[in-house]
């Protein structure tokens with residue numbers, strides 16, 4: 619294992635795991651989501667460039683991926699700084715920033731935000747979805763990709779000395795592409811060398827998480843130290859959910875705050891409400907998985923910020939925790955989900 623053993627690596631350096639406090643395991647503070655622009659139905663084209671103002675907010679909330687400006691979170695560093703200060707004031711301690719290569723990771727901005735707000739920020743290594751993979755990167759072998767990821771953790775990424783503390787979010791589509799499979803194998807190999815946490819973005823199909831676990835395990839990865847993101851929009855059937863839970867990864871409900879009727883990336887999906895997310899957590903707790911649950915908002919577009927009428931980064935602490943408690947989840951279980959489980963996951967072996 620590396621010299622990082624027993625520590626958590628933030629953009630400001632190593633910290634003792636006991637310092638983390640309440641942790642959101644899947645957020646973005648600066649990124650660009652142009653790669654996933656969704657065209658609108660005929661007649662609605664003008665809305666894709668409409669100003670981000672009150673009369674358009676509802677349309678943007680329902681069609682977040684079809685509004686050009688909404689996809690550029692990187693323009694909102696000042697608003698994000700304010701939000702992080704509010705998160706800290708609400709009792710938050712740490713944010714895992716999941717932006718990887720392909721969606722405009724900006725480590726100097728993350729370091730600056732961490733310094734200015736005193737929120738611990740853990741940055742992500744590796745690559746996002748196939749659609750963002752460059753021609754050069756596609757030519758790399760698994761060994762070369764492993765070297766790049768290991769280097770991002772041990773020495774710094776994007777030409778900086780700022781080190782990543784987690785591998786991911788590693789992007790996968792459905793079906794998983796060959797290039798994405800190579801990255802998954804590289805993530806598993808890097809994890810074996812480093813003993814570090816991994817986090818995965820599964821494709822939008824209920825079979826995707828299980829297939830990813832299979833690929834990671836075959837490549838020697840440690841699934842017990844891996845978070846499967848976006849379960850909210852991926853596995854609905856309770857039996858399928860339990861089958862997946864048995865495989866041993868962390869299960870992440872990370873779209874808290876998203877309430878939308880039509881989910882443009884997969885129109886066959888009924889996006890759950892926050893109440894249904896809390897019900898899913900309560901169900902998994904009842905089934906014995908309270909040590910494997912983590913939660914977040916996955917803020918990745920402008921409309922999710924309070925500046926634009928969104929819920930911001932404090933919604934879980936301010937609104938979801940009281941709801942969890944009112945639905946029979948105990949304070950001890952809440953603390954596991956927000957403090958103990960993230961701490962265990964983020965600590966290098």
Ligand SMILES: CCC(=O)NCCS(=O)(=O)O
Nearest residue numbers: 721819848851883916918
């Ligand atoms: C970059 C942020 C991201 O991938 N978010 C997931 C969106 S969704 O696939 O759950 O809609």
